[in-house]
Amino acid sequence: MRTAHGKSLVLAAALAALGACTATDGSLHQLDAPGGGPDEFSIMPQRPLQLPATTALPPPTPGGRNRADIAPLSDAVVAMNGNPGAAVAGGVPARDAALVAAVSQGGVTADIRQVVANEDAAFRGRASYLQAFNLFGSDLYYRAYRSQALDAYAELERFRAAGITVPTAPPAGN
Numbered sequence: 345m346r347t348a349h350g351k352s353l354v355l356a357a358a359l360a361a362l363g364a365c366t367a368t369d370g371s372l373h374q375l376d377a378p379g380g381g382p383d384e385f386s387i388m389p390q391r392p393l394q395l396p397a398t399t400a401l402p403p404p405t406p407g408g409r410n411r412a413d414i415a416p417l418s419d420a421v422v423a424m425n426g427n428p429g430a431a432v433a434g435g436v437p438a439r440d441a442a443l444v445a446a447v448s449q450g451g452v453t454a455d456i457r458q459v460v461a462n463e464d465a466a467f468r469g470r471a472s473y474l475q476a477f478n479l480f481g482s483d484l485y486y487r488a489y490r491s492q493a494l495d496a497y498a499e500l501e502r503f504r505a506a507g508i509t510v511p512t513a514p515p516a517g518n
Contacts, residue, residue, distance in 0.1 A: 425509060 391412075402411070413419065418428035430437070436444050453459055468488060486493070496513070503510045 421428045
């Protein structure tokens with residue numbers, strides 16, 4: 345009788361240890377949103393579908409315009425109540441030159457994307473020490489980046505209080 349209970353206890357401990365060691369891909373990313381916050385992609389204007397004159401595929405035009413979204417950047421600017429004529433192709437508008445000069449005073453890092461990627465990998469490496477205490481296999485992305493997260497609804501209210509027009513958002517908690 346004693347050995348049966350001992351075997352059961354060892355088996356239960358082994359299963360618990362095996363469950364705690366479940367392999368993951370090592371990613372801290374969780375692809376779904378943590379709540380029903382505002383959707384950043386809701387500004388994309390939708391045009392009604394139209395049947396073209398012919399159903400033959402057109403030849404590809406690398407670098408050419410997309411037939412479905414002829415001017416996607418201008419459409420996005422219009423959707424956010426902006427002036428599409430103010431957009432400057434391929435550079436910084438003259439009116440923003442002073443702003444760019446001011447923010448560039450400390451120098452410009454040409455490989456900023458790689459620098460940020462390396463810093464983020466180091467940060468995630470430090471945050472992965474939390475993984476040792478992850479008993480239920482939950483994703484640690486939000487726990488690791490909690491100090492850098494914005495409260496979407498607090499920002500929404502802050503912009504509204506400042507008189508900035510903001511898109512509607514679902515009620516908090518949905």
